[in-house]
Amino acid sequence: MDAASQAAYEAAICENGPAILASAKKFAATESVAASCVSRDVSAGIRLVDMDGRPRKQADVLVDIGRQHILFHDPGGEGFACVLRDSHIEVHALDARVYREVLAGAYFDLAGKGCNRNALTDAVTTLCAEARFKGECRHVWMRVAADASDIILDLCTDDWRVIRVTKSGWRIEQGTAVMFRRAGKPQALPVPTKGDFGRLWKYLNVRSGDRVLIAAFMLMVLNPNGPYPALILSGEQGSAKSTFAKIAKRLTDPSESALRSPPKEVRDLLVGALNSWLLCIDNLSWLPHSLSDALCRLSTGGAISERTLYSNLDETLVEVKRPVILNGIEELATRPDLAERGIHIELQAIQHRRTEADLWQSFEMDAPAIFAGLLDAVALALRDVGDVKIDKLPRMADFALWAEAGLPAIGFKRGEFMEAYNRNLDEGLNLGLESSAVGRALQAFIERHTEWTGNATDLVSNLAGHTDEAALKTPGWPHSARALHAHLNRLGPALRAAGIRIERSRDSKSRLITLCKRPENVSQQSRPSRVTLSEDANDTSSDVLHDAIAGMENEALEL
Numbered sequence: 001m002d003a004a005s006q007a008a009y010e011a012a013i014c015e016n017g018p019a020i021l022a023s024a025k026k027f028a029a030t031e032s033v034a035a036s037c038v039s040r041d042v043s044a045g046i047r048l049v050d051m052d053g054r055p056r057k058q059a060d061v062l063v064d065i066g067r068q069h070i071l072f073h074d075p076g077g078e079g080f081a082c083v084l085r086d087s088h089i090e091v092h093a094l095d096a097r098v099y100r101e102v103l104a105g106a107y108f109d110l111a112g113k114g115c116n117r118n119a120l121t122d123a124v125t126t127l128c129a130e131a132r133f134k135g136e137c138r139h140v141w142m143r144v145a146a147d148a149s150d151i152i153l154d155l156c157t158d159d160w161r162v163i164r165v166t167k168s169g170w171r172i173e174q175g176t177a178v179m180f181r182r183a184g185k186p187q188a189l190p191v192p193t194k195g196d197f198g199r200l201w202k203y204l205n206v207r208s209g210d211r212v213l214i215a216a217f218m219l220m221v222l223n224p225n226g227p228y229p230a231l232i233l234s235g236e237q238g239s240a241k242s243t244f245a246k247i248a249k250r251l252t253d254p255s256e257s258a259l260r261s262p263p264k265e266v267r268d269l270l271v272g273a274l275n276s277w278l279l280c281i282d283n284l285s286w287l288p289h290s291l292s293d294a295l296c297r298l299s300t301g302g303a304i305s306e307r308t309l310y311s312n313l314d315e316t317l318v319e320v321k322r323p324v325i326l327n328g329i330e331e332l333a334t335r336p337d338l339a340e341r342g343i344h345i346e347l348q349a350i351q352h353r354r355t356e357a358d359l360w361q362s363f364e365m366d367a368p369a370i371f372a373g374l375l376d377a378v379a380l381a382l383r384d385v386g387d388v389k390i391d392k393l394p395r396m397a398d399f400a401l402w403a404e405a406g407l408p409a410i411g412f413k414r415g416e417f418m419e420a421y422n423r424n425l426d427e428g429l430n431l432g433l434e435s436s437a438v439g440r441a442l443q444a445f446i447e448r449h450t451e452w453t454g455n456a457t458d459l460v461s462n463l464a465g466h467t468d469e470a471a472l473k474t475p476g477w478p479h480s481a482r483a484l485h486a487h488l489n490r491l492g493p494a495l496r497a498a499g500i501r502i503e504r505s506r507d508s509k510s511r512l513i514t515l516c517k518r519p520e521n522v523s524q525q526s527r528p529s530r531v532t533l534s535e536d537a538n539d540t541s542s543d544v545l546h547d548a549i550a551g552m553e554n555e556a557l558e559l
Contacts, residue, residue, distance in 0.1 A: 048111055058107070058115045062123035065106045066094075071131035074140045076318075079131030080181070088160045091140065091179045094128045098182075138179055143186070143253050143277035145178045146224040151378060153222065154180040156254075157188045163375065165222075167383040170375045184275040185256035190367040197373025197410035199366040203247055203359065205240045205347050212412050212420050213343050214248075215377075216403035221252040221278055221323045222378050227300035228323035229399055230338065232428075234331050235347035241327040244347065245280045247363065248325060251371055253278040266294045273298055273322045284328035289476075292338045298322050299341045300396075334435035336494040339428040340395050343421075373410050381406030384533065390418060391530045394425060395493075404531050415531040426497050433494040437471040438463065438478065438487045446500055446517050455510045456481035488513070 046064045050056050070082035071094075079094040083102055092099035100120055107115040145152040153163040155172070162176050170192070197215070206214055217231045231248070233241045246258045259282035263269040269291065272279050279298075287295070296302075301321040326332050333339040385405040394400050403417045433439040444466040446452070454462075460478060471477060478484040488495075488502055495502060503514040 046110060058119035059122040059126075061110070062103050062107055062115060062120060063126050065103055065110075066123060066127040067130070070135075071127060072135040072138050073132045075137060077132055078140075079128040079135070080138075080140060080179070081127070081131070082179070086159075089175050090160055091181055093181060093183075094124055094131060096183075100124065140179045140181050141224065142181055142183065144222055144224040145180065147176070147178050149382065151222065151224060151382065152176055152178045152180075153189065154182070155189050155191070156182060156186045163189075163192070165375055165378045165382065167379065169379050187254040187256060189254060190251070190364075190371040192372035192375055193368040195373035195376045195410075196366075196369040197377070200247075200251075200370045202366070203363050204244055205350055206244070206345060207348070209420060210345050210424075212407065212417050213345065213424060215407060215410060215412065216399070216417050216421070217323070217343055218248060218252060218374060219377050219381065219406050220399050220402055221248075222374065223381075223402055225398075226321040226323075227341075227396060227398060228321060229396055230295060230299050230333075230342045231323075231325045232331070232333050232342045232344050233325065233327035233347060234329065234344070236349055237329060239347040239349055241347055242282055243359070245282065245325045245327055249278050249280050250363075251367065251374065263291065266290060269294050269298070270318060270320070273320050274318065276322075278323050278325065280325045280327075282327060284326055284332055286328075286330070287326075287332050287334065287338070289335065292333075292335050295324060295326075296337050296341055298324060299338075331431045331435070333428060334432055336429055336432040336436075336491055339432035340425065340493055342428055344424055344428040344431065377406040377409040380409040387533045389532045394421065414533070418531055429494040429497040433491065433498055436487075436491060436494075437467060437474060437476070438484075439491050439494060441467040441471070442491070442495065442500065442515070443498065446515055449515070451514070451516045453512055453514045455512060456484045459513055459515075460484050 046061060046068075048056060048061060066081065071079065072082070073079050081092055081094055081099055081102075083090050083092060083099075085102070092102065103123060104115055104120060141152075141154075143154050143156070145154070147164075149167065151165040153165070155161045155163060160175065160180075162173050162178070162180075164171055164173050164176070172191075200215075201211060204214065214231075217229060220226075220228055233244060235241055242259060249255065249258045253276065255276060259280050260272055260276075262281055262284050263272065269279075272281075298320065299322075302319065331344070333342045333344065381402050383405075385401055388401050388405045390397075390400055390404065400418060400421065403421075404414065407417055408414055433443070441463040445463055448466075452459075452462075460481065463484075464472060478487050492502060499518045501516045501518055503516070505512045505514065
């Protein structure tokens with residue numbers, strides 16, 4: 001880039017503050033392909049004709065335009081471009097429609113006419129290769145990012161502002177070195193003002209005892225690392241399940257298409273997860289086993305693989321973690337592995353209805369204060385999560401620690417979450433056990449035999465006498481020892497919660513199973529969990545944090 005273009009570039013960035021300039025220069029200094037970003041109207045040095053005066057190929061001109069952007073790739077090998085547009089930095093996937101529009105618009109400004117579609121495709125292919133094989137490798141986030149000990153939220157405004165949450169509060173910034181991508185049709189988060197999270201309960205049809213669980217889930221959505229619980233909403237028709245999900249998404253990851261139809265296969269679920277931070281699946285009637293297992297991997301992290309389109313041997317392997325909201329009339333987590341990862345909320349019938357126009361008008365007025373309260377909780381969680389001690393951690397241990405650390409900022413007492421969460425886990429596991437034909441048969445069998453020992457083949461025969469003919473004909477009923485062992489492994493946590501202990505041993509001839517009903521029908525989860533803060537954390541005055549948060553809120557009001 002020549003001196004004039006460099007000066008124009010730096011002047012445009014400087015309008016938005018030295019932070020953007022510093023981060024852009026830091027990135028550009030390590031990039032071997034491009035020296036810096038340029039805005040769409042800066043095309044110095046790009047020629048439409050060659051040295052002999054003949055028109056250059058459109059694809060070559062488009063490649064020259066793209067090379068003036070910073071080209072890089074993420075750890076998965078996908079190419080991205082860092083572009084300066086309208087005095088702010090944007091990040092776009094190279095094969096995305098938005099970036100194609102950037103190239104096409106720059107070509108139109110240069111040539112006064114549109115470019116050929118095939119030329120644009122050829123140019124993008126070349127730029128993708130340069131980004132992957134010559135560009136720097138950088139992490140690209142969606143909506144929520146980690147930056148050292150801070151959390152960065154993409155507001156998704158047109159000027160690409162972000163919110164930085166620290167241990168002492170939060171503030172709105174114009175640009176950051178953290179790279180965000182935008183997929184689907186994201187909308188802007190509410191611009192936070194003075195925090196008042198309690199206004200949320202005017203709009204959610206939820207029991208007062210379940211409020212702490214809802215607040216904990218929304219707090220975890222703003223954690224960039226996970227693992228994430230699945231919020232499972234059930235209730236009769238007209239209990240505002242869809243509206244509940246829309247409100248939760250509006251406060252954490254708003255989108256033009258807030259709710260998604262049930263995925264027909266795992267591939268549909270994967271596409272949705274890659275294009276949305278908070279996945280809201282609406283109006284589910286039931287969950288196939290394959291989809292239930294995929295949701296478990298999506299919740300706690302794990303690779304989801306599918307055969308690559310138009311290939312025989314290639315595989316698309318994506319590792320992704322996302323928070324999920326599921327809603328349906330019936331309880332959806334019928335398998336204990338999903339039930340143990342879920343928060344189960346049953347909504348009651350609405351007694352007093354209001355029009356949607358009135359509801360959303362009122363909610364949009366309160367949303368900035370509710371969102372600011374949630375940010376206060378994130379700041380407190382960042383400060384105290386390392387000091388929170390829970391003597392009996394649940395399976396979703398990271399979620400429990402994060403929730404206990406942050407919820408006191410929005411009106412909940414220390415330990416209130418764990419009490420409600422343990423109770424909710426027991427209810428979810430019991431529902432999963434009651435939904436399983438094998439689980440019901442095991443419960444009926446152990447009621448008649450307080451303790452039983454034998455091999456799996458004998459247990460299969462015994463269970464057949466404790467269920468009906470229809471259950472025996474279902475595809476999931478175990479007809480072999482191996483199939484029964486798989487069911488016992490899957491139902492293990494739910495059986496323990498119901499007071500049934502399973503022990504395995506081996507004699508000289510076979511593997512033995514012992515079933516025993518505990519005298520006290522008390523699960524591990526239902527016993528109270530003691531929650532404390534370390535002495536250092538207790539010595540730290542909360543006034544310091546509250547003063548810092550108040551300062552950030554005043555700064556936001558000024559913006």
